[in-house]
Amino acid sequence: MARPAGLIGLQASARRASAKDDPRYTAAEFPTNKLLYLTQLADDCGIDCRAWFAGLALTRAQLADPALRVSYRQAERFVRRALAALGAAGVADAGLRIGREGSIGGFGLLGLAMMTSRTFGEAMQAGIAHHKICGCLLDLSFEAVDERTVALAAQPLFDDNELLPFFVEELFASSTMIARELIGPGLRPVRLELAYPRPAYASEYTALFGCESRFDAPRCRLLIDMQWLPHPLPGYNPLTAKQALALCAQQRTPDGGEPHQEIVAAVERLLRSRLAQQPKLNEVARTLNLSERSLRRKLAESGRIFREIHDRVRAERALQLLQAGALSVADVGSAVGFNDPREFRRAFKRWTGMPPQDARRAGG
Numbered sequence: 001m002a003r004p005a006g007l008i009g010l011q012a013s014a015r016r017a018s019a020k021d022d023p024r025y026t027a028a029e030f031p032t033n034k035l036l037y038l039t040q041l042a043d044d045c046g047i048d049c050r051a052w053f054a055g056l057a058l059t060r061a062q063l064a065d066p067a068l069r070v071s072y073r074q075a076e077r078f079v080r081r082a083l084a085a086l087g088a089a090g091v092a093d094a095g096l097r098i099g100r101e102g103s104i105g106g107f108g109l110l111g112l113a114m115m116t117s118r119t120f121g122e123a124m125q126a127g128i129a130h131h132k133i134c135g136c137l138l139d140l141s142f143e144a145v146d147e148r149t150v151a152l153a154a155q156p157l158f159d160d161n162e163l164l165p166f167f168v169e170e171l172f173a174s175s176t177m178i179a180r181e182l183i184g185p186g187l188r189p190v191r192l193e194l195a196y197p198r199p200a201y202a203s204e205y206t207a208l209f210g211c212e213s214r215f216d217a218p219r220c221r222l223l224i225d226m227q228w229l230p231h232p233l234p235g236y237n238p239l240t241a242k243q244a245l246a247l248c249a250q251q252r253t254p255d256g257g258e259p260h261q262e263i264v265a266a267v268e269r270l271l272r273s274r275l276a277q278q279p280k281l282n283e284v285a286r287t288l289n290l291s292e293r294s295l296r297r298k299l300a301e302s303g304r305i306f307r308e309i310h311d312r313v314r315a316e317r318a319l320q321l322l323q324a325g326a327l328s329v330a331d332v333g334s335a336v337g338f339n340d341p342r343e344f345r346r347a348f349k350r351w352t353g354m355p356p357q358d359a360r361r362a363g364g
Helices: 005-021 034-044 074-090 093-098 102-117 120-129 161-183 204-207 238-249 262-274 281-287 292-301 306-324 329-335 342-354 356-363
Strands: 138-146 149-156 193-194 212-215 220-226
Touching: 005 034, 005 120, 005 193, 034 074, 034 093, 034 204, 074 161, 093 161, 093 220, 102 120, 102 161, 102 238, 120 138, 120 161, 138 161, 161 193, 161 204, 161 220, 161 356, 204 212, 220 342, 238 356, 262 292, 281 292, 306 329, 306 342, 306 356, 329 342, 329 356, 342 356
Parallel strands: 193 212
Antiparallel strands: 138 149, 149 220, 193 220
């Protein structure tokens, strides 16, 4: 029996309110692949996507930056706006459209790790273990169904069932396309199990996957015959696979550490783009459409202060430039906002414990 629309809306609002109390909701840990694909689909359909970015401290140009990470909150709001606009234009199957374009090359380092795996099963395991670095906004697992069948299982983050069809369609479609790229067009899933109602375009599932699709299932799973797992891959290279997997493990965030809260990541992005201008707190707040007081409070809630973030970003950039060796110490100081070379030398030693000249020699 279908639930009343009002009840569904209330439950969704309650889930979002609960998610706001979870620090993972605003942790900037997801690449922007899905957001970028949606803007490209909007272009193909002649849809203006500028309104999708409102209030998210993001610009369209930033989506192409491989180092950019966004929070689930930012991605979820963006995707909701995108799907509403696409749906109004008659594009209900956005997930399938995007997923059909999936290729191993689009997975970057993870694609390389999968392509150079020994078997298809090992490639699947690599993809599931590192799915977040491709911007996947679902929890994934790999499980045995019976003695002949295994499954890629997907669960929504923060119980966000409203966006589940889009995320699952894109994931299962792209996974199927990549699997066929790895082992040939003969691969057909055994069955799809989907924890949402049958859409009006369900016939497209059959055309793409070539198997039965069961809607309103308890969980979302893509079932595969176990015979495919030991299938050897022609691009197997143990050294390249090991190196690619090691790099994948470092890619959760650009600096390899724990994900920052989205407000911290937004401030860092803005500072990096304007280091030479020495942006002040009030200027950063204004650019992010916040009051200075609100920005200070949001940073404090994340356990950070503006000066510490500014100093760390300047120190990182100065160290990069010094070790590159192309600029003088004075020019490096100017590049990170210092007019007086002596002031830069004092600041750099305070940040790193060594003078700029020593940092340059260490880099050489």
